[in-house]
Amino acid sequence: xxxxxxxxxxxxxxxxxSMTLQCAQDMNHEYMSWYRQDPGxxxxxxxxxxxxxxxxxxxxxxxxxxxxxxTEDFPLxxxxxxxxQTSVYFCxxxxxxxxxxxxxxxxxxxxxxxx
Amino acid sequence: DQQVKQNSPSLxxxxxxxxxxxxxxxxxxxxxxxxxxxxxxxxxxFLISISSIKDKNEDGxxxxxxxxxxxxLSLHIVPSxxxxxAVYFCAASPNSGGSNYKLTFGKGTLLTVNP
Numbered sequence: 001x002x003x004x005x006x007x008x009x010x011x012x013x014x015x016x017x018s019m020t021l022q023c024a025q026d027m028n029h030e031y032m033s034w035y036r037q038d039p040g041x042x043x044x045x046x047x048x049x050x051x052x053x054x055x056x057x058x059x060x061x062x063x064x065x066x067x068x069x070x071t072e073d074f075p076l077x078x079x080x081x082x083x084x085q086t087s088v089y090f091c092x093x094x095x096x097x098x099x100x101x102x103x104x105x106x107x108x109x110x111x112x113x114x115x
Numbered sequence: 116d117q118q119v120k121q122n123s124p125s126l127x128x129x130x131x132x133x134x135x136x137x138x139x140x141x142x143x144x145x146x147x148x149x150x151x152x153x154x155x156x157x158x159x160x161f162l163i164s165i166s167s168i169k170d171k172n173e174d175g176x177x178x179x180x181x182x183x184x185x186x187x188l189s190l191h192i193v194p195s196x197x198x199x200x201a202v203y204f205c206a207a208s209p210n211s212g213g214s215n216y217k218l219t220f221g222k223g224t225l226l227t228v229n230p
Contacts, residue, residue: 004158033218042119042204042222043159058217090158103149103206104218106158 002026006091006107013081013114021076021110023091031094032074033058033104034066036087043090049074081114088112118142119207121221129229134192136224138205141186145207149218150179150190153202162203163190195228202226 007022025032033048035058045058049068063085065077074093078085088111092104120139128134136150146167151159165172165179165188172179178191192199205221 035220040222042121042220043206043218044220045217048217059219092158103151103161103164104159105161106151108158109156 004091004093004105004107006089006110008110009108010111011113013078013112015081015083015114017081019078019081021078021089021091021112023074023076023107024072025074025091025093025105026072027093027095027105028071029093029095029105030071031104032068033092033094034064034074034076035090035092036060037090037109038087046076046089078112083114086112086114116141117222118145119205119219119221121203121205121224123224124222125225125227127227127229128195130197131194134190134195134199134226134228136190136192136203136205136226138188138190138221139186140188140207142207142209142219143186144209145219147208148179148181148188149206149208150177151204151206151220152199153204153223159204192226195226197228197230200226200228 004025034046035043037043044060047066049055055066088109090109092106094104149164150162153159163174163177181188202223202225204223206218
């Protein structure tokens, strides 16, 4: 099925552990992003990429790393998990280039709990 | 400072009536606006968008209105259906270079459509 696939769907980490949230899309989209959703906060941009080999920081990048070695994959790494990183994480991709009527396609999310 | 504001956390309407969801923004660089719908435990789904050169965009039961001078947009759903019950997010981007990859989201409005 075409779309954005995120794994895992659920994860519990201990403080200080590291892990990688996986994201893959099969729509050949140039743009990919990671957002986090916290209660009462909407979605906030963590990192984004406008193409393979190009990444940049969003609104809340601290504690996270990304890389974009292929068009399809955009993993998000938590370097040393903290309770403040407990959240729902969404990966999204877009054809971009200002096409009206077209927005980001989101994955179904990864619910992360840091204890 | 919140650049995209959805001041109503919740809205309840009767089936068949009109639902009006509002959104205000403060950043004058925003010129592309989107609405997303989100069901629990799912990723946001793109609904409709509008660029700043227009004041209205319609897609079936959904219409988005943009008032640039007031920095205000609204989403009208007519007629409302119980399946429309979800959280609705307003989002905006600067559309720099023709790309809409960097979205800023509001906190969302929970719409409940009562049968």
